[in-house]
Amino acid sequence: MSKRHVLIFNRFERFWHWTQAIAIFVLLFTGFGIHGLHPFGDFETLVSAHVLAAVYLMVLWVFAIFWHLTTGSWRHYVPTSQGLLRVARYYAIDIFKGEDHPYRKHFWRKHNPLQAITYLALKLVLFPAIWLSGLAYLSYGLWSQGAMTNGALEWVALAHTAAAFAMLVFIILHIYLLTTGHSFAEHVRPMVTGYDEIELSDVEEAYLRQDEPGRLRR
Amino acid sequence: MIQWTGVAGRSTLLATVLWLGGLVFSTGAAATQELPRIDPHAGYQSEPGISEYTETSAARPVDKSVTRLSERKGPVSTTDHAKLKELEGPFASGPDVTRACLGCHTEAGHQFTKNKHWTWRYDHPVTGQKLGKSVLINNFCTNARGNEGMCAQCHAGYGMTDAKTYDFANQENIDCLICHESTGTYYKTPPTRGNKACSVMFTDKPAIDLVKVAQSVTLPGRNNCGACHFYGGGGDNVKHGDLSSVLFQPSRSIDVHMGEDGENFSCVICHVGEGHEWAGSRYNMVGKDTKGTGKPGMPRDTATCESCHGHDPHPLNLVGVKLNDHTDRVACETCHIPTFARGGVATKVAWDWRTAGRLKNGEGFKLEGYTQGDGKHRHTYKSIKGTFAYDENVVPSYAWFNGVVDYTTIDTRFGDQRPVAINKPLGDASDPDARIWPFKLMHTVQPYDKGNNTLVYMHLWGDNRDAFWGNYDFGRAIERGMADNGIPYSGQYGFVETVSYWPINHMVTPKQDALSCKQCHAREGRLKDLPGFYMPGRDSNAWFDRIGILAVLAALAGVLLHALLRIVMRARRKG
Numbered sequence: 001m002s003k004r005h006v007l008i009f010n011r012f013e014r015f016w017h018w019t020q021a022i023a024i025f026v027l028l029f030t031g032f033g034i035h036g037l038h039p040f041g042d043f044e045t046l047v048s049a050h051v052l053a054a055v056y057l058m059v060l061w062v063f064a065i066f067w068h069l070t071t072g073s074w075r076h077y078v079p080t081s082q083g084l085l086r087v088a089r090y091y092a093i094d095i096f097k098g099e100d101h102p103y104r105k106h107f108w109r110k111h112n113p114l115q116a117i118t119y120l121a122l123k124l125v126l127f128p129a130i131w132l133s134g135l136a137y138l139s140y141g142l143w144s145q146g147a148m149t150n151g152a153l154e155w156v157a158l159a160h161t162a163a164a165f166a167m168l169v170f171i172i173l174h175i176y177l178l179t180t181g182h183s184f185a186e187h188v189r190p191m192v193t194g195y196d197e198i199e200l201s202d203v204e205e206a207y208l209r210q211d212e213p214g215r216l217r218r
Numbered sequence: 219m220i221q222w223t224g225v226a227g228r229s230t231l232l233a234t235v236l237w238l239g240g241l242v243f244s245t246g247a248a249a250t251q252e253l254p255r256i257d258p259h260a261g262y263q264s265e266p267g268i269s270e271y272t273e274t275s276a277a278r279p280v281d282k283s284v285t286r287l288s289e290r291k292g293p294v295s296t297t298d299h300a301k302l303k304e305l306e307g308p309f310a311s312g313p314d315v316t317r318a319c320l321g322c323h324t325e326a327g328h329q330f331t332k333n334k335h336w337t338w339r340y341d342h343p344v345t346g347q348k349l350g351k352s353v354l355i356n357n358f359c360t361n362a363r364g365n366e367g368m369c370a371q372c373h374a375g376y377g378m379t380d381a382k383t384y385d386f387a388n389q390e391n392i393d394c395l396i397c398h399e400s401t402g403t404y405y406k407t408p409p410t411r412g413n414k415a416c417s418v419m420f421t422d423k424p425a426i427d428l429v430k431v432a433q434s435v436t437l438p439g440r441n442n443c444g445a446c447h448f449y450g451g452g453g454d455n456v457k458h459g460d461l462s463s464v465l466f467q468p469s470r471s472i473d474v475h476m477g478e479d480g481e482n483f484s485c486v487i488c489h490v491g492e493g494h495e496w497a498g499s500r501y502n503m504v505g506k507d508t509k510g511t512g513k514p515g516m517p518r519d520t521a522t523c524e525s526c527h528g529h530d531p532h533p534l535n536l537v538g539v540k541l542n543d544h545t546d547r548v549a550c551e552t553c554h555i556p557t558f559a560r561g562g563v564a565t566k567v568a569w570d571w572r573t574a575g576r577l578k579n580g581e582g583f584k585l586e587g588y589t590q591g592d593g594k595h596r597h598t599y600k601s602i603k604g605t606f607a608y609d610e611n612v613v614p615s616y617a618w619f620n621g622v623v624d625y626t627t628i629d630t631r632f633g634d635q636r637p638v639a640i641n642k643p644l645g646d647a648s649d650p651d652a653r654i655w656p657f658k659l660m661h662t663v664q665p666y667d668k669g670n671n672t673l674v675y676m677h678l679w680g681d682n683r684d685a686f687w688g689n690y691d692f693g694r695a696i697e698r699g700m701a702d703n704g705i706p707y708s709g710q711y712g713f714v715e716t717v718s719y720w721p722i723n724h725m726v727t728p729k730q731d732a733l734s735c736k737q738c739h740a741r742e743g744r745l746k747d748l749p750g751f752y753m754p755g756r757d758s759n760a761w762f763d764r765i766g767i768l769a770v771l772a773a774l775a776g777v778l779l780h781a782l783l784r785i786v787m788r789a790r791r792k793g
Contacts, residue, residue, distance in 0.1 A: 036741050036755055037763070043736035043755055048536050091780075096787040141543030147650040154752035158762060165766035169773040176777035180784075 002205060005195040005217035006107045013073075016064050017191055023060070024167065026053040031164050054134055061127075076110055077120045084113040091180065101181035105198050107208070107215070126166055133160035274371055274449050275419065278441045279466050280402035283476070283484035285437035300433040307429035312376045313390045315432045320389060327389030329494035335374040336392065338362070338381055340501045344622045349501055352381040355628060355673045357569065357640050357662035357716040358451040359603070364699050367410030368679035372446040379409045382703075395428075397442050398435040403427065405445075412679045413688030440466055440476065443485040452603070453596075455559060456566045459612060459658035460724040464561035472561040474728045488521045497521040500721055505621030505645060506546070506653050521723075523550040547751075549619075549655045553733040554726045557611045558658060561725075562592030564608035569662040572713050574604035575690035582690070602678075602687045614656030614722050616745055620645030623719075628705055631671050637661065638673075640718035647750025654748065658720040665692055667700075669708020673716075675699035 009017070030050040033041045041049075068074040086102045091114070094102075103112035111119060136143075136156045143149070178187040190196035195217050200208070208216050288294055299305055304318045320327045334340050338352035351362045351369070362369035363381065370378040376391045378384045385391065395404050407420055444466055451457030455464075470477030475488070489498040498521030507524035518525045529545050532538035544553075559565040577583070582601030588608045589595050599605050622644045632638045640660075645652030667674050677698040678686045686695035692711060700707035738745045739755030746756060 034739075034755055035758060035763075037767075042734070043739045044537060044734055047540070047735065051536060096783055098788060098791050141540070144543070144546070145650075146546050147648050147652070150647055150751040154757070154759075157752060157754060157757075158759060161758075161762065161766065165769055168770050172770070172773040172777060176781070179781065 001202065002200055003197055004200050004205060004208075006198045006200065006208065007194045007215040007217070008105070008107055008110045008196050008198070009191055009194045011194070012063075012067055014191055014194055016060060016067075020057060020060060023053045023057045024171070026050075027057070028164065028168055028171075031160075035161060035164075051138065054138065058131070061131075077116050077123065079117045079120055080113050082113065084117065087112050087114040091177075095180060105196060107198055107200065107204065110196075122170060126163060126170065129159065130163035130167060133163055136160075273454060273463070274445055275405045275407045275423065277405065277424075278402045278445060280400060281440045281467055281478070281484070282482075283439045283478075284482050285439065285484045285486055287487060295436065299435050302433075305429065305432045307432070309428035309432060312393055312395065312428070315428055316376075316390050316392050316394050318432065319394045319435075320392075326394075326494060327392060330374075330392050331386060331389060333374075333494050334499070334501075335397075337386060338373065340499070342502060342622075344502065345624055347625055347627060349625055349627070353628065354625065355640065355675070356451075356457075357660055357664055357718050358457055358566070359678065360664060360673075361628075361675045361678075361699070363675055364677050364702050365679040367412055368408045371406050371408040372450075373409075377409055394435070395431055396445065397438045399431045399442070400434040400436045400439060401431055402441055404431045408679075410679070411681065413681050413685055437484070438486055439484050447485075451566065453566075455563045457660075458720050458724075459565035460555065460558040460720075460722045462559065462561065462563035462565070464563050465724065468561065470728060471731070472725060474726050476724075488526075490518050490521065490525075498723075501623065503619075503621040503623070503721060505549075505619050505655070506651050523554075547653055549653045551721075551723055551726070552614075552616065552654050552656050554729070555614070555656055555722050555724075556727060556731060556733050556737075557613055558656075558722050558725050559610045559612050562590060562610070563594075564588065564590040564596055564610045565612065565658065566606050567609045567612070567658070567660060568607035569604060569660070569664070570606075571604040571662070571664045573599065574601060574686075575692070576601055577690065601690065612658065613744065615659045615719075616654055616656055616748055617643055617719070618645040618647055618649065618652040618748070618750070619643040619655040619657075619721070620649050620652040626673060626716075628673060628675060628703075630673070633671070637715035637717040638666075640673075640716050643719050643721065647748075654745065656722040658722055660718045660720065662716045662718075663713050664716055665696060665711050666714040667696075667708050668710040668712035670706060672705075674707070674711060675703055675705060677702065 026049060029038075030041065030046040030053070032038055033046045034043065034050060083103060090099065090102050101112075105112075133156055137153075137160050140149075140153055140156070144153070178184050181187070205216075286294055302322075304321055309315050309318070316327075330336055334350055337350065339348070339350035341347075342349055351373075353363055355361050359365075359369075366373070366381055366384075367379050370381075374393050374396055375384075376393055378391075393406070396406060403424070404426055405423070407423065411420060444461070444463065447458075448454060448461050448463050448465060449456070450461070455462030464472055465476055467478055468476050470480035475481050475483045481487075486496065489496045491497055497519060504520050504522050507520060507522035507529075509520075510524045510528045511526065512518075523531075524545075527550070530542040531545075531550075532541040576599075583599075584597050584601070585599040586595035587598030588606075590608065591610055596608050597606060598608075620643075624642045624644055626632060626638060626640050643655065643657065665674050665676060666672065674696045676686055676692070676695045677684050678695060681688075683689055684691075684694045684698035686692065689695075696711050697707065697709070733744075736755070737743055739753060740746075741756055743756055745753065
């Protein structure tokens with residue numbers, strides 16, 4: 001057993017994560033501005049920025065979905081009950097006792113069970129909700145039937161706003177959880193450099209050294 | 219159910235607060251417009267009679283506007299009327315000229331006698347109402363009926379002193395010149411002289427050279443149409459708000475189509491037609507043009523914006539595509555005419571007939587209490603009419619409108635709702651044919667039949683003791699106006715608040731001056747009171763937003779508590 005710096009977030013993943021983060025912040029700011037919840041920005045500018053950020057994110061997602069499927073990365077998000085309760089118990093109780101996070105990251109499994117199930121829900125429920133309502137909103141001009149769809153737009157707007165609030169809640173929790181376990185910087189660093197310190201078994205290390213030497217930092 | 223929104227215009231009204239001792243009047247609890255008061259110290263002018271239509275009976279600037287869409291932008295007629303021997307004269311009278319015109323234009327007379335400029339009648343194909351100037355009541359001078367001796371100054375014919383007895387079959391009485399002459403020297407005076415006090419309207423008029431005028435005929439320019447239409451309601455821009463003398467020679471910034479430094483269109487470029495019938499009457503408008511430009515080679519037959527610009531006029535970019543999405547529910551005019559009564563000529567927005575009839579030394583008088591943008595003074599009080607308020611650069615009011623207007627006519631018994639709508643544009647958000655349109659609202663307090671709850675015809679003009687303009691007696695004027703037309707009258711008149719709606723279609727701005735999104739897409743935007751539909755930026759579900767904000771706050775509070783607990787526990791462990 002040895003601790004090594006292993007590449008767990010490759011270049012596309014990091015690019016995806018950070019530009020998605022920027023896009024989401026733009027979307028939240030412009031979206032809530034359009035909704036009239038803050039006074040900053042001109043309606044036309046806000047809508048244009050919102051649409052551009054949304055289109056960018058949609059394109060990014062097409063690539064991300066393709067990447068997930070073709071590289072097998074989707075397996076990281078397969079939910080498991082194994083250790084789930086211990087992680088949940090850690091955040092609820094053990095963290096206050098100063099205990100260590102129970103999850104040990106593997107190079108083939110980068111998320112803890114609670115993380116995995118949260119991200120899975122994010123990708124399967126919240127993102128589709130925001131995309132479907134957003135696409136309906138964006139394409140209103142294409143499917144609106146004048147007076148007949150007066151009411152429909154309101155429901156689309158409601159669904160889209162609900163998803164936006166949920167997204168904001170997720171981001172708050174997401175950022176906060178970076179402060180748990182290790183330090184904030186230690187959590188963020190892997191998503192910047194790609195490398196995280198991971199305990200490798202001798203077999204794993206031998207495999208990586210032999211077949212994927214690029215993933216090990218010297 | 220008609221739903222309205224009103225947006226207050228720039229309050230130049232309030233600046234014109236005047237006051238005349240002894241002329242205190244209350245605008246009433248429900249009055250919607252602030253009327254100017256009358257100032258006892260301000261100078262007043264004695265006015266022996268009225269000078270309402272002096273502009274119509276005067277020479278006008280002649281515009282060289284484009285009357286045919288052609289590369290040459292000039293006349294393309296195959297005939298120079300100045301070379302016709304038929305027009306060498308001499309002509310003793312207008313009908314003499316008309317006879318000469320009809321000698322060649324054999325069908326023109328028949329065609330024009332069908333036109334509402336001649337008939338003053340309009341049978342509405344949708345509502346079935348009998349309309350037209352000869353019967354309608356408005357909330358300006360109220361009624362032309364019985365006052366044709368004055369009002370028919372703007373009848374496109376000669377000598378209509380009474381619409382009931384006028385010979386509408388006599389084509390020789392058609393006034394071809396008022397629409398077709400191009401010298402600017404032809405004018406009309408009222409058909410009768412009215413009360414002796416009105417003589418001012420007929421003095422110092424230059425003689426008309428009928429030969430010169432007849433030889434100048436061409437397609438109508440703005441000066442032809444404008445001679446009457448810019449002065450509707452008794453003066454420059456009084457009635458419409460978007461039709462003023464500014465449009466004789468406007469700049470492009472006032473009207474992007476008519477601007478002399480732009481397209482320089484005449485009225486007939488948009489108000490297209492053949493055979494003396496043309497498009498664009500506001501009695502029955504095209505609320506939503508579904509035809510657009512039509513297929514190549516198809517003729518334009520409406521005055522709609524879409525008949526030239528199509529349904530998708532905005533460029534195919536991020537914003538333009540969204541704007542094109544609006545055209546099915548928002549009239550072009552709504553965004554492209556951000557304000558009306560621009561260019562220095564004000565429009566009348568409120569009128570109170572109750573103060574009419576005050577005299578000084580036994581004479582009627584007028585006060586000029588409003589100075590408009592071009593420096594001209596406008597009357598804020600006239601003994602013959604009452605008190606007025608004006609406004610300029612007015613933000614329109616907005617309403618759903620499907621093109622059909624319902625009128626309160628002389629035989630309409632109205633209920634208790636105030637103000638009484640003189641005309642109501644029909645449609646609402648659930649009406650697929652309706653779009654959001656801009657309107658000028660005119661607020662008036664005017665006489666009505668208290669016993670029958672109807673509007674009244676007033677006998678205003680005439681050389682007799684019943685004519686209000688001269689004798690200032692509402693009782694007699696109404697009694698006579700009703701009796702002459704066989705309308706039941708209870709004998710009791712009062713004053714009622716009325717409102718009329720004037721669709722705003724002219725004074726389209728260059729595109730960079732069109733409304734921006736936020737002027738409507740905002741909580742306190744121009745459409746803040748227009749119901750029946752969801753509009754982003756304006757509408758939200760308050761409870762829904764509260765729950766969302768609470769969820770976000772709860773998440774923040776949760777992580778803060780969690781963090782606090784961690785810090786406290788760590789300190790305790792160390793301690």
